[in-house]
Amino acid sequence: MSGEDRLSQLAQEHKERQQQREAGKGNGKRNAVIGAIVALAVVGGGVTAYALTNDGSSGSTSAAQAPVTPTPEASESLPLGATTEPSAAPSPSALTWPVSCTYTKDTSGVPQKFVGMPPAKANVKALDKLTITTNRGALEIQMDPELTPCSVNSMAFLAKKNFYAGNKCHRLVGLQQAGVALLQCGDPTAKADGKNPTDGTGTAGYFVPDEAVDAMPYTRGVVFMTQPEEGTDMSSSQFAISLDDANGALPTGYTPIGMVTKGLEWVDAALKEGVIENPQDIGGDGGSTAPKNPIVIEKVTVTK
Numbered sequence: 001m002s003g004e005d006r007l008s009q010l011a012q013e014h015k016e017r018q019q020q021r022e023a024g025k026g027n028g029k030r031n032a033v034i035g036a037i038v039a040l041a042v043v044g045g046g047v048t049a050y051a052l053t054n055d056g057s058s059g060s061t062s063a064a065q066a067p068v069t070p071t072p073e074a075s076e077s078l079p080l081g082a083t084t085e086p087s088a089a090p091s092p093s094a095l096t097w098p099v100s101c102t103y104t105k106d107t108s109g110v111p112q113k114f115v116g117m118p119p120a121k122a123n124v125k126a127l128d129k130l131t132i133t134t135n136r137g138a139l140e141i142q143m144d145p146e147l148t149p150c151s152v153n154s155m156a157f158l159a160k161k162n163f164y165a166g167n168k169c170h171r172l173v174g175l176q177q178a179g180v181a182l183l184q185c186g187d188p189t190a191k192a193d194g195k196n197p198t199d200g201t202g203t204a205g206y207f208v209p210d211e212a213v214d215a216m217p218y219t220r221g222v223v224f225m226t227q228p229e230e231g232t233d234m235s236s237s238q239f240a241i242s243l244d245d246a247n248g249a250l251p252t253g254y255t256p257i258g259m260v261t262k263g264l265e266w267v268d269a270a271l272k273e274g275v276i277e278n279p280q281d282i283g284g285d286g287g288s289t290a291p292k293n294p295i296v297i298e299k300v301t302v303t304k
Contacts, residue, residue: 094146095125095146095149097122097123097125098121098122098123099121099122099123099149099150099153100120100121100122101118101120101121101122101149101150101153101154101208101209102120102150102209103117103118103120103150103154103206103207103208103209104206104207104233105117105205105206105207106203106204106205106206106207106236108203110198110201110202110203111187111188111189111198111201111202111203112188112189112202112203112204112205113163113188113189113202113204113205113237114204114205114206115158115161115163115204115205116157116161117206118153118154118156118157118158118206119153119157122145122149122150122152122153123153124145124149124152124153124156124302125145125146125149126145126304127143127145127152127156127302127303127304128142128143128144128145128152128304129141129142129143129302129303129304130143130155130159130223130257130258130300130301130302131300131301131302131303132164132185132297132299132300133297133298133299133300133301134169134295134296134297134298135294135295135296135298136266136267136270136293136295137263137266137267138262138263139241139260139262139263139264139267140260140261140262140263141223141257141258141259141260141261142258142259142261143155143257143258143302144258147211147212147215147256148211148212148255148256148257149211150208150209150211151208151211151225151235151255151257152257152302154204154208155257155300155302156302158204158237158300159300159301159302160302162299163188163204163237163300164185164186164237164297164299164300165297165298165299165300166296166297166298167185167186167187167188167190167296167297168185168190168191168192168290168294168295168296168297169183169184169185169190169192169290169291169294169295169296169297170184170185170187170190170191170192170196170199170200170290171183171184171199171200171240171289171290172184172267172270172271172275172289172290172291172295173271173275173289174243174244174271174275175244175246177275177277177289178289179246180244180246180247180250181242181243181244181246181247181271182240182241182242182243182247183240183241183243183267183270183271183291183295184200184226184238184239184240184241185238185239185240185241185295185297186202186226186236186237186238186239187199187200187201187202187203187237187238188202188203188204188237189202190202192290192291192294192295193276193290194275194276194277194278194288194289194290195276195278199290200238202237202238203236203237203238204236204237205236206236207233207234207235207236208225208233208235208236208255209233210227210232210233210235210253210255211255212255212256213252213253213254213255213256214252215256216256217247217248217249217250218240218242218247218248218250218254218256219242219244219245219247219248220242220243220244220245220247220264221241221242221259221260221261221264222241222242222247222256222258222259222260223239223240223241223242223256223257223258223259223260224239224240224242224254224255224256224257225238225239225240225254225255225257226238226239226240226254227253227254230253231253232253235254235255239257240254241260241264241267243264243267243268243271267295270291270293270295271291273291273292273293274291274292274293275289275290275291275292276288276289276290276291276292277289
């Protein structure tokens with residue numbers, strides 16, 4: 001079974017389990033997200049996202065596109081605005097390894113922790129398991145290097161450099177706070193105190209090209225790289241973990257790097273313990289909604 005087929009299978013299994021859990025509870029959670037209704041369909045072993053929007057446009061980006069010039073003070077936190085209609089992503093053709101990746105220096109002036117640039121030649125075909133160990137528990141994530149080789153290569157590089165050690169996950173949010181449910185980590189300078197206005201803006205000092213941005217909706221368990229609203233080719237070190245199928249209605253434009261196969265239960269528990277809400281942070285994308293009980297990354301590994 002190919003990596004892409006495995007991700008598709010995992011996505012379908014997660015959806016079926018979620019439907020079983022939600023049987024008899026109604027569809028209140030899904031309706032809490034404004035903008036779109038997203039269904040997950042597995043066709044011929046591939047995952048296709050279908051979105052129904054009031055005013056959307058289709059489009060996708062790829063690693064071959066030239067990166068755009070970033071704007072200062074860019075925030076990687078997720079937007080809560082209108083959705084766009086994704087087009088069906090084609091199945092990736094067999095890659096020739098190593099894959100050439102174009103990483104660009106981040107000169108935007110946002111907070112950074114620079115540990116060097118990943119190798120331009122990505123030779124990560126066999127690396128498909130991402131493990132994130134925190135003070136609360138571990139997350140095991142199935143990745144697909146055939147689908148997102150440059151993103152996997154970047155994650156493997158940062159893991160090897162111990163980039164994430166000590167990183168505080170700065171955003172934990174549920175549907176009742178913002179219409180989305182997710183855990184966001186990877187800002188190297190985040191204080192995660194619910195007040196710091198620059199939380200959610202930090203990077204690794206370089207940008208990663210977009211990959212497979214329409215490959216699958218961001219349903220429960222999907223892990224994806226974040227980038228500034230309306231940005232392209234500007235993901236870096238920050239990533240988000242979807243905690244609810246309702247997130248399938250999020251705007252497209254993010255690179256999915258895998259599916260959680262183990263560990264979501266402790267994240268759910270952390271969300272129930274509460275978050276720090278900052279009423280002055282209207283957008284909910286700065287220092288607010290940090291976990292009340294801190295989630296601190298101890299180690300990240302990328303293995304076979």
